[in-house]
Amino acid sequence: MIDINFLRENTELVKEALKRKKFKVDVDAVLELDERRRALITDAESAKAHQNQANKQMSSLDKKSDAFREKIQEMKSLALKTKELEQLAKKSDQAFQLAFIELPNLPDPSIPDGFKENDNLEVNRFGSCEEVNRYAIPHYDIPWFDEGVQFSKGTKVTGAGFPFYIGDIAKLVRGMIQFFLDEANDAGFIEFAPPILVNAASATATGQLPDKEGQMYFSPSDELYLIPTAEVPVTNYYRDEILDIKELPIKHCAYTPCFRREAGSWGKEVRGLNRLHQFDKVEVVKWVEPSTSMDELEAIRTHSEGLLKQLGLPFRTLLMCAGDIGFPHSKQYDIEVWAAGQERWLEVSSCSNFTDFQARRAGIRFRNHDGKVQAVHTLNGSALAIPRVLAAILENNLQDDGTALVPEVLQDRTGLKTIGKVQS
């Protein structure tokens, strides 16, 4: 959530900033609820204070005296009135919280305006997508692809979008996970192996709830959500804690499978590995001192870009426009890999600065140099999402004999130099 004090004091500025995002909000309604809530809280608290004081006097009275009996009668009605006022205050506070939590984070001034894909600003590019590999074809059209990534078996066992990876492809997936984790470790991210089911409080803290309710798999009997990204359990590790400023920045990474319902986005654009309900991803997460967070965002972006460079895959980095970034995001880069067979860009990483939005919501704070408790800034980045990287490797690295060259950094980890069958 944003800072309520900032909202009260800079209402117009907040309104203008939120107009840049795609979310419909009614700032005035929130402020009205806030005022109403505060008035009712003041009423309830002064009634309670009065009652407390009267109660204190009672302890000095003899319980058997008439004075005590009289006082009790008086107190009964006082208590009743206090309870009523407290109920009103509680209800109005809940109404406020409900509306307040629907306000998205403010977009950073440095990001471009816009609501469409081509409003995003390309800020970096590596490799060439014009220099066509004449052997490249879409990964799902590669003759041996169906054998290595078995959608039909996955559909039988689970449903669409849950493929089996077989043999060398499975090894390649494992090798990538290993490579990404090794790189993150080398960059100072301490590894987590987190739970992949989370409760509603966690999903709310990181901003998946209420905004993306329908996008997560949910187990009603346990009231647990399957994580859409490792960000959720990893960020919540420090929920409701006050961190020591000397510990900052805290850096963690985690490999997890990720689960997304992707309701309503099934179709031609999502063939093969382009979009799955379950996929593997390595995520990096940081908790930082607020003044450093924009630099830390650049560091995450550079880290993720470095992975693609080492894999030798062409990519571009987009600075996302205000209308295209997520609910809790302030600034976000998307990194897209070039899939030479499909001749399209595939998003393989999203690097985000949530500023203090997530941290305030999640109660992750630190004691600043003045000794005051303040929300940290949280950031995260995919480093990287595996199926689309796999798709890019298969497409971009196809050779004249029909096999695909395994990137050098993965060769030792997998024991493979090439993947697939030689064409007969």
Place this chain on the structure above:
RNA sequence: GGAGAGGUGGCGGAGUGGUCUAACGCGCUAGUUUGCUAAACUGGUGAGGGAAGUAAUUCCCUCCGGGGGUUCGAAUCCCCCUCUCUCCGCCA
């Protein structure tokens, strides 16, 4: 899954209806003393929210695992949930 015991501040730990403004100890911190360190002594030491003030600050409300209840009044009594420990069962 069954039985029992528990969950109190940063930590240990007392408290079984009003004097809890949570004792006492440890830790941390400021000061005094001191050639330095240590020790001793003295004071301070949480979070969230509300009101007033430019502000430093002051006053108030809430918080003893979570939620609900009883009561004029709950850390304390009742109900539900949850977690930890011990024993038993089951099990990758």
